[in-house]
Amino acid sequence: MFHCVRGSNSNTRTFPDTAIVEPHASHHSNRVEDFRLITGTGKYAADWNLPGQLYAWFVRSDRAHAEIVSLKVERALKHLGVKRVFTGEDAVRAGYTKFFVIVNYPGRGGQPIKKPARPSLAAGRVRHVGDAVAMVIADSAAAAQDAAELVEVEYRDLPAVVSVEEALAPGAPQLHDDVPGNLPFDYESGNEEAVKAAFQNAAHVTKLRLEVSRVAPSPLELRACMVQYEPKDESYHVYVCIQGINMMRKQLSFATDVPEDKLVIHAQDVGGSFGQRSAAYPEYCMLMLASKELGKPVKWVSTRSEGFMSDTHGRANTIQGELALDRDGKFLGLRLDWIADMGGYLSATGSASHTRNPSACMTGVYRIPALYGRFRLAFTNTVPVAAYRGAGRPDIAYVIERLVSQAAAELKMDAAELRRRNFIPREAFPYKTPTGSTYENADLRGVLEKALKVADWKGFAKRRAQSQKKGKLRGIGISTVIENTGAGLFPKDQITLECSADGTVTAYTVAQSSGQGHETTFAMVVADTLGLPLERVRLRESVQSKGLIGNHTGGSRSLVGAGSVCKLAAQKLIDQGRSLAAQELQVEPSQVEYAHGAFQARGSKKKIGLAELAKKQPLSVMAEATVGSTFPNGCHVAEVEIEPETGTTRVVSYNAVDDAGNVVNHAVVEGQVHGAVTQGAGQIFCEKVVYDRDTGQLLTGSFMDYCMPRAGLLRAINVEDHPLPSANNALGAKGVGESGCTASLAALANAVVDALRPLGAQHLDMPLTPAKLWHAIQSAKKGKN
């Protein structure tokens, strides 16, 4: 079993030799990739440049829903430096009208999902503010931007559909002619009849209508892409921010009919992704077209304002949830009516992340005999919605955990006790859920008790009384969650491992890090298995020439997938080395022992090192594994204090106990939890994408209007590991990248609602801004008077 290396102790490394030598390299949590990132020598998508490159600028719709009556490019073409202006007609002529959508499973009554056309530039009609209608190519970015102002578009406005309720209402304006009722997919999961029966026998039913608001994932790196067409072999070199080269190639190929082997993806550093960077956006296809036609590399760097109106949004679900309980608080059934806002077009991942993912863990951590969910996707005149960190799992966990805490309040029960009473007991694992998942293992009770202890759950009443004395409202919130990590788009994950003559071991993967620290963690796995110092091992990501099959980084799957295969590859390298060493040492392979980079004949002093062997002939192995879902789980407890005079909330404590299986690098795991919990806190307290209800104009189009979490939103997060190893992969790991989002939405919202409950408030939808809380507090007070 892999040794758990906790954070900073044993397996850290000095920075590589470069012009800057770090003489006192002390070893805290220095990651391998840190050196270039703290010295400004990283390379993000916008940092790539090629000789003779041209620049693209997109003209975007300022209407939510309109017909394009005419589009005149003559004036733009005359502008100095302009080479070409592309429009939707060019996209259609090239056949660039398809868009890759993951879902291929049927919905209710066996009906397939409807995937309307999506030309790489809008043709005939625009469906959201920001829909690109033309692309200007010029010899400088400034010239392209100036000329874009000269493109004349005449629109005939159509009525905009902004909310899902409007979209699904009879007589609503239709976004796509081949998708009646703006309903591309109607999906169901569970047993409707069983749930009906369960509700008939219930002693109590708790109901909530919940909004999981639309948010902008907003990785700090701006989306950027450069394409160079190579006529010699008809290939396209695409320099772009990605989550994985294979997923990008598959999608680009689908949209353009260019064979995958003619698409070469280049990426080094990616500045955050969160699901938003997994798609082959239409702009990339247009850059391919432009580079081929103009014979030059074409580069495009988005602005943040464009990003808000063209990078996919996340969440955007409206859910009616009902939980049925018996007299003793045992759960009998759960019914969900789930409407997911897909925006103007289907994104690559949104339809899956808003149907299959929430349905896979619809029972949460509880034994609920009857489950039924109906999931409807709706088109609206807004930016397309896709996976965002957690991809439907935070949404379903929010629904269940809000319902459970609400039920506890209605039944005047302790929220932890109601959970305890309904947990899937440890002996019931592997647990087959009513919606078809098989949860491998979990120590739900152990996780809960640990969290209650570190959060001093029992001492809350006293702390609340103290806050009350100061005139403040105090609340405590809990969530206990489980999620299925992503199984991936490709059937297996492969790793190539090579040992060079200088003794350096290099691992190759196609799982692209965007902050997760693969270069450190994966290298630790290899170094640990080979018994080598970390300095001897390095990881290379996204080297397409290695031809590896493997998944992108997404769905919390990289360590579990590619990371665990690093261990298998290292074991395979030892086996390969052993038979070569046997020849060198002139003994049977069974007589060769390996330790710390060297092979030794048993009972003899004859020895040969990995490097010496590699000098004689290249050492290289490829290992692979098919790794399905793991089921990380955890309990988060949040405590808040609200100032009633201003409605401001302070998170006074946040405790996270997570079972992420075996932990390779605690500092990285903790960092993932910090980041994800803060994104959850951002969604609960401040973030929301807002559209004008009548016109569909985007009101939160920049960081001036869209409230991003800033330093100080959460002062501290106490992260405790509670590892129950998974047998699913060679490391015993479970995914951890998204669990912080999954658990934090409900924990924080439950804490705020708990604080307001003494005033009579039962529910508020996110974001719980000071203004919203102040109004809720004021109206509650008025109601009491």
Place this chain on the structure above:
Amino acid sequence: MAKVEIKVNGVRHARNVEDRTLLANFLREELGLTGTHVGCDTSQCGCCTVHVNGRAVKSCSMLAIQANGAEVLTIEGLAKNGKLHPVQRAFSECHGLQCGFCTPGMIMATVGLLKDQPNPTEEEIIHGLEGNLCRCTGYINIVKAVKRSAKLLRGGKR
């Protein structure tokens, strides 16, 4: 077009640039110093923070010609004499970065912040970082890194 002469990381550079060229674009495109990042267009994110005449400035909110004759320090010039700056070290040691995109700006802002206030309280750090956004780390380790930086700069024990 305007002629500008700017000393960047100790080296004098003279260029003819369009009047509207932002300092951030000048550094990235004219000088190839791509360590200065651009993450927004409303001067909110702070990814482009550099020092102009010793003061931390968002280089997207300043024209290159406004920096004519000035001394500019970017992330690429922060390490001196083959040694990382203590703030660079502290960010790595405290795991105060993940994807690294906001990091150059965070580090340059921190160096500026600690010049003004060598021993800041947590409140002062949070206030001082209000103009810098990070989407990965959740800020907790960044605040730790700033505290550690302050300690290192004051010559405290590592």
